[in-house]
Amino acid sequence: MMARGRDIKGELSLHADAVVVGMGAGGSIVLRELARAGAKVIGFEEGGAHTFADFNQREDEMLPLLYQDMGGRTTRDLTIRILQGRGVGGSTIHNTNLCKRTPDEILERWARRNAVIGASPAEMRPAFEAIERDLSVSAIPAAWLNGNNAVLKAGVQALGWHGAMLQHNRVGCQQSGFCELGCTYDAKQSAGKVIVPDAVAAGADVYADVRVDRINVRTGEVTGVHGFLLGPNGEVQGEVTVFARVVVLAGSAIGSSALAIASGIPDPFQQLGRNLRLHPAGVVAGTFDRPIEGVRGVPQSYECTELLSFEEGSDKRVWIVPAFAHPIGTAAMLPGFGAPHMRAMRDYNRLAVLTAMVHDDTSGRVTVDRDGRPSVDYQMTLPDSDQLGRGLRACARILFAAGATAVTIPAVVPRRLTRVADIDRVDLRQVDPREFPLTSVHPMGTMRMGEDPASSVVNSVGEHHQLPGLYVADGSLFPTSIGVPPQISIYAFALHIAPHVLAASKR
Amino acid sequence: MTSASPPVRSSRRAALRTFVEGALVVGVGGAVAFVRTRGYSDARDRPLVSFAPWESVVLHHAARRITASDHPEDRTIPTADELDVVGFVDAYVARMPTPMRRDLTRAILYLEQVAPLTLGLMSRFSELAADDQDRVLVAFEASPVVLLRGAFVALKSLVFMGYYRDARTWSVLGYGGPWIGRAGHGSHGAPPP
Numbered sequence: 001m002m003a004r005g006r007d008i009k010g011e012l013s014l015h016a017d018a019v020v021v022g023m024g025a026g027g028s029i030v031l032r033e034l035a036r037a038g039a040k041v042i043g044f045e046e047g048g049a050h051t052f053a054d055f056n057q058r059e060d061e062m063l064p065l066l067y068q069d070m071g072g073r074t075t076r077d078l079t080i081r082i083l084q085g086r087g088v089g090g091s092t093i094h095n096t097n098l099c100k101r102t103p104d105e106i107l108e109r110w111a112r113r114n115a116v117i118g119a120s121p122a123e124m125r126p127a128f129e130a131i132e133r134d135l136s137v138s139a140i141p142a143a144w145l146n147g148n149n150a151v152l153k154a155g156v157q158a159l160g161w162h163g164a165m166l167q168h169n170r171v172g173c174q175q176s177g178f179c180e181l182g183c184t185y186d187a188k189q190s191a192g193k194v195i196v197p198d199a200v201a202a203g204a205d206v207y208a209d210v211r212v213d214r215i216n217v218r219t220g221e222v223t224g225v226h227g228f229l230l231g232p233n234g235e236v237q238g239e240v241t242v243f244a245r246v247v248v249l250a251g252s253a254i255g256s257s258a259l260a261i262a263s264g265i266p267d268p269f270q271q272l273g274r275n276l277r278l279h280p281a282g283v284v285a286g287t288f289d290r291p292i293e294g295v296r297g298v299p300q301s302y303e304c305t306e307l308l309s310f311e312e313g314s315d316k317r318v319w320i321v322p323a324f325a326h327p328i329g330t331a332a333m334l335p336g337f338g339a340p341h342m343r344a345m346r347d348y349n350r351l352a353v354l355t356a357m358v359h360d361d362t363s364g365r366v367t368v369d370r371d372g373r374p375s376v377d378y379q380m381t382l383p384d385s386d387q388l389g390r391g392l393r394a395c396a397r398i399l400f401a402a403g404a405t406a407v408t409i410p411a412v413v414p415r416r417l418t419r420v421a422d423i424d425r426v427d428l429r430q431v432d433p434r435e436f437p438l439t440s441v442h443p444m445g446t447m448r449m450g451e452d453p454a455s456s457v458v459n460s461v462g463e464h465h466q467l468p469g470l471y472v473a474d475g476s477l478f479p480t481s482i483g484v485p486p487q488i489s490i491y492a493f494a495l496h497i498a499p500h501v502l503a504a505s506k507r
Numbered sequence: 508m509t510s511a512s513p514p515v516r517s518s519r520r521a522a523l524r525t526f527v528e529g530a531l532v533v534g535v536g537g538a539v540a541f542v543r544t545r546g547y548s549d550a551r552d553r554p555l556v557s558f559a560p561w562e563s564v565v566l567h568h569a570a571r572r573i574t575a576s577d578h579p580e581d582r583t584i585p586t587a588d589e590l591d592v593v594g595f596v597d598a599y600v601a602r603m604p605t606p607m608r609r610d611l612t613r614a615i616l617y618l619e620q621v622a623p624l625t626l627g628l629m630s631r632f633s634e635l636a637a638d639d640q641d642r643v644l645v646a647f648e649a650s651p652v653v654l655l656r657g658a659f660v661a662l663k664s665l666v667f668m669g670y671y672r673d674a675r676t677w678s679v680l681g682y683g684g685p686w687i688g689r690a691g692h693g694s695h696g697a698p699p700p
Contacts, residue, residue: 006612033566057684057685057686063668064599069603070599070602072603072661072664075659077654078653078656078660078661233602327671327676327677328664328667328668328671331664331667332663332667334669337572337644338572338574338644339575339576339579341573342575342577342584342679346577349680349682369606373604373606402611410650412649437660449569450638465558
């Protein structure tokens with residue numbers, strides 16, 4: 001059964017074997033696996049239950065519908081915008097469908113450094129394969145390379161750098177280019193389309209428009225959750241209490257840890273909310289003397305991995321992909337305002353935009369502010385800042401190699417370059433990262449897994465070290481940054497831990 | 508070895524001084540605020556959903572400068588007034604979580620009352636000439652205070668959302684807009700033209 005909080009008034013009291021908080025990639029998988037095994041399981045989602053018919057390709061209407069805080073979530077110092085999904089399907093509704101497994105080197109490091117057991121590359125392979133089947137993962141056809149991606153590829157090849165086509169989870173893609181606003185054509189094989197309906201068909205109950213505010217605990221064990229039923233404009237119009245012996249947190253690295261903190265979950269080693277990674281990314285725009293039309297077609301189909309290595313201690317920790325936006329996003333990204341800004345906007349169709357995403361080591365932190373809302377602290381370390389600078393310079397180099405006539409690095413003092421030689425004159429080593437408009441779409445960590453309670457929050461199968469019955473099944477689990485888009489990793493780890501959640505629900 | 512009494516006297520004196528200074532700041536600040544926040548009238552013909560009249564007036568001036576055209580003589584480029592950017596932002600922020608809404612009010616207050624002073628301009632932002640308003644906005648965007656730069660980005664983003672949401676601005680960019688509703692492509696799920 002799929003219900004919407006906005007259609008319910010008053011108080012609800014429910015009983016289940018397990019309750020899952022958050023219906024994105026991780027939560028939906030646990031929900032489906034438990035339902036398929038015959039458990040009575042309830043899923044809650046703070047955002048709405050949307051279908052492709054709700055997606056109208058307008059930025060001003062889709063941002064508030066599909067993103068946390070109407071797309072305005074940032075770090076506490078306002079320097080990094082954090083784009084996170086809300087709604088049944090979570091960020092898989094608005095992401096650009098990139099499918100990459102957790103790199104083997106990362107899994108091996110987690111085993112070696114973070115005492116994660118049972119999650120070696122060989123042990124995780126079945127989960128990755130199963131998820132890729134569920135999501136119909138395939139190679140993006142080379143013919144679908146749009147103008148912006150073609151620029152990246154041309155630049156990478158001209159420089160002799162490493163690059164490749166990417167994989168995605170779309171079926172029936174119309175190449176409209178509106179992916180980040182939800183797919184109007186229902187081509188995205190998102191959690192909301194592929195996983196949640198299967199869970200509901202197997203007997204799970206899903207409630208959209210429910211904000212869970214508390215994990216209930218009695219005598220050292222979880223007993224369920226409490227939440228609010230939200231009306232169409234987010235107003236509280238009722239309450240819900242669920243009695244369950246298992247609670248699964250799957251509301252993202254920010255939402256899950258904030259809920260755990262607000263609930264006073266035991267944290268004897270002060271690990272909860274810490275070790276946040278963001279994959280912070282800056283952008284570089286190139287102007288061409290020919291139409292690029294970056295807004296049309298598959299937004300991200302090609303990657304540059306010249307500056308990305310997953311070896312421990314590597315000084316190559318930057319992933320470069322295209323990052324074109326619709327007009328409102330582009331206007332916000334370009335520096336300045338007024339007449340010079342409009343002149344720059346006139347080049348919209350002749351722009352190519354790349355992003356340099358840092359596979360970060362910085363350890364941020366999620367707390368809860370006086371208003372009870374998540375607060376994100378993230379002060380980029382010098383090595384990460386150095387990586388960001390290298391990445392931005394590499395983007396500029398690629399754009400010039402592809403034929404850009406000018407390159408702009410948006411910043412408090414924008415760097416405007418007209419030739420390759422300008423790049424060497426722009427020293428971006430260890431710049432103040434707060435000068436650049438940075439975006440994060442991959443929060444991770446905050447409730448990391450491992451067998452050592454002193455350095456992790458949950459064990460290797462996602463169960464809280466001190467509070468039996470409390471599980472985590474989202475990107476919060478990851479002990480480090482993973483350096484690739486996390487959706488496949490989140491789905492796969494949720495699938496990996498689901499049998500353990502099921503066993504706990506029957507204890 | 509020190510006795511306990513001197514710090515106590517010092518603490519009392521400090522407390523008294525703090526009280527007097529605080530009272531002065533509150534008194535003078537209140538008087539300045541009273542003078543500087545009077546006289547706003549929102550000329551829009553529709554009632555405001557979220558903003559106080561003074562916020563609407565300030566944003567109105569900021570939106571004009573932020574979206575100023577590079578070809579002001581070209582009447583085909585719509586202005587922020589013609590697109591009712593302030594009306595859009597007013598309705599948009601009404602749906603924001605209260606803490607975000609509160610921060611936005613602070614940003615608008617800073618722009619109106621404090622930002623001009625940082626350049627030695629003694630008038631409110633909304634009473635400055637356009638050139639001076641641009642100077643204030645440039646300084647706001649490049650403020651050495653990280654939080655203020657973030658506040659500018661938030662204001663700018665909201666204004667541009669109100670501006671570039673409108674199809675009348677898309678011709679400036681050569682942007683075709685959503686496929687939904689285009690001729691031969693009227694419904695969701697339908698193939699593109």
